[in-house]
Amino acid sequence: xxxxxxxxxxxxxxxxxxxxxxxxxxxxxxxxxxxxxxxxxxxxxxxxxxxxxxxxxxxxxxxxxxxxxxxxxxxxxxxxxxxxxxxxxxxxxxxxxxxxxxxxxxxxxxxxxxxxxxxxxxxxxxxxxxxxxxxxxxxxxxxxxxxxxxxxxxxxxxxxxxxxxxxxxxxxxxxxxxxxxxxxxxxxxxxxxxxxxxxxxxxxxxxxxxxxxxxxxxxxxxxxxxxxxxxxxxxxxxxxxxxxxxxxxxxxxxxxxxxxxxxxxxxxxxxxxxxxxxxxxxxxxxxxxxxxxxxxxxxxxxxxxxxxxxxxxxxxxxxxxxxxxxxxxxxxxxxxxxxxxxxxxxxxxxxxxxxxxxxxxxxxxxxxxxxxxxxxxxxxxxxxxxxxxxxx
Amino acid sequence: xxxxxxxxxxxxxxxxxxxxxxxxxxxxxxxxxxxxxxxxxxxxxxxxxxxxxxxxxxxxxxxxxxxxxxxx
Numbered sequence: 001x002x003x004x005x006x007x008x009x010x011x012x013x014x015x016x017x018x019x020x021x022x023x024x025x026x027x028x029x030x031x032x033x034x035x036x037x038x039x040x041x042x043x044x045x046x047x048x049x050x051x052x053x054x055x056x057x058x059x060x061x062x063x064x065x066x067x068x069x070x071x072x073x074x075x076x077x078x079x080x081x082x083x084x085x086x087x088x089x090x091x092x093x094x095x096x097x098x099x100x101x102x103x104x105x106x107x108x109x110x111x112x113x114x115x116x117x118x119x120x121x122x123x124x125x126x127x128x129x130x131x132x133x134x135x136x137x138x139x140x141x142x143x144x145x146x147x148x149x150x151x152x153x154x155x156x157x158x159x160x161x162x163x164x165x166x167x168x169x170x171x172x173x174x175x176x177x178x179x180x181x182x183x184x185x186x187x188x189x190x191x192x193x194x195x196x197x198x199x200x201x202x203x204x205x206x207x208x209x210x211x212x213x214x215x216x217x218x219x220x221x222x223x224x225x226x227x228x229x230x231x232x233x234x235x236x237x238x239x240x241x242x243x244x245x246x247x248x249x250x251x252x253x254x255x256x257x258x259x260x261x262x263x264x265x266x267x268x269x270x271x272x273x274x275x276x277x278x279x280x281x282x283x284x285x286x287x288x289x290x291x292x293x294x295x296x297x298x299x300x301x302x303x304x305x306x307x308x309x310x311x312x313x314x315x316x317x318x319x320x321x322x323x324x325x326x327x328x329x330x331x332x333x334x335x336x337x338x339x340x341x342x343x344x345x346x347x348x349x350x351x352x353x354x355x356x357x358x359x360x361x362x363x364x365x366x367x368x369x370x371x372x373x374x375x376x377x378x379x380x381x382x383x384x385x386x387x388x389x390x391x392x
Numbered sequence: 393x394x395x396x397x398x399x400x401x402x403x404x405x406x407x408x409x410x411x412x413x414x415x416x417x418x419x420x421x422x423x424x425x426x427x428x429x430x431x432x433x434x435x436x437x438x439x440x441x442x443x444x445x446x447x448x449x450x451x452x453x454x455x456x457x458x459x460x461x462x463x464x
Contacts, residue, residue: 032438081443112422112426112427116426177405294399296399297401297405299402299405304409305419312416316420319420323424323427327423328420328423328424329420331416331419332418343419344414345419345422346416346419348415349412349415349416351411352415353408354413356405357407359401359404360404360405361406363405366406367405367412368412368416
């Protein structure tokens with residue numbers, strides 16, 4: 001028997017992670033390219049759906065301004081673009097003489113549950129009867145839908161830009177629109193820096209009161225990044241970056257601080273400081289886990305232990321890149337947990353994961369969250385490049 | 393006893409994973425439907441349905457044109 005074992009050739013089992021990571025990278029690049037080439041501007045088609053040729057006669061005055069005759073009246077249409085949470089929002093404004101008669105959405109890539117909340121709450125209706133050259137801002141003139149502030153800002157900016165386009169095409173005095181090009185540095189940015197410093201400190205070796213430091217950062221993350229601002233790192237944000245819909249760095253500097261800080265620590269030390277130190281939903285699960293004395297559970301099958309979560313993240317990114325829509329593949333429960341915004345399915349998923357987190361340690365982070373595998377993917381490439389570098 | 397509790401936890405976790413997976417797939421389908429289903433189409437004109445009386449077959453003595461100038 002021993003001889004048989006000795007004679008058996010040694011088979012060096014290769015870790016498939018690296019090859020699968022390469023496959024994932026190639027498919028993601030292909031999906032990005034495919035999405036970029038298949039995308040067509042459907043604005044004109046949608047415009048015709050809103051104003052059918054059988055009823056309205058349309059004359060194009062400019063690339064974004066139309067004269068509309070129908071229902072025994074003459075209207076003017078103008079389209080404008082504003083930056084929303086995930087991507088630009090294109091709106092169509094109908095003017096009846098000098099007043100806004102209607103605002104319609106031509107295209108949006110916002111997270112569906114948030115955007116439908118904006119529409120459901122009648123946000124668009126607030127613009128009607130306003131004059132085209134009125135200066136209207138949040139919250140004095142137009143009420144913001146809570147929990148969907150960025151989408152509302154995108155629409156408002158879109159309406160303002162539509163009025164600007166109209167003024168430009170008709171040689172009118174342009175509307176006074178405030179341009180936010182100055183830096184907006186405030187509490188959010190300061191908080192991110194403090195959390196990072198505490199997070200790094202809590203992970204340093206030979207530091208006293210490590211446990212307490214970790215709990216402070218977790219609670220700061222839960223309260224501010226979760227409940228107060230609802231600004232955790234989400235798949236929609238990552239997809240937005242991949243698709244090139246980058247937020248304005250003057251007004252949303254904290255997003256850059258958060259992403260660049262996490263990436264910098266990940267690339268230099270190989271540590272995922274975000275998930276373990278200040279992710280708000282991770283902190284919530286730590287709390288429920290403490291209350292329920294949750295335990296780690298080791299699953300026998302590698303697929304469920306590793307590939308299940310990675311496959312979900314990979315598929316969600318592919319879907320978003322092919323459809324060129326950052327919010328379309330969002331399945332995270334953060335909005336449902338901290339802003340009470342989301343579909344019935346997300347609330348159901350939230351309920352299940354919260355109940356499970358009393359028994360099993362951090363089930364969302366370990367089995368469902370797409371953020372952890374994305375950071376793991378970067379870590380894997382970092383390790384590989386480092387080992388190749390050392391060999392060379 | 394401890395092993396039995398551990399097994400229960402494992403079974404519970406598998407249940408959560410499968411249920412969660414089902415919900416995530418439903419959520420993705422919901423997102424896609426929301427994205428593509430919200431588009432308005434041309435107004436649909438509904439014509440009255442034809443009944444037997446509307447038939448084009450002429451019944452003797454029941455012509456629309458009977459006793460009119462056109463027929464004469």
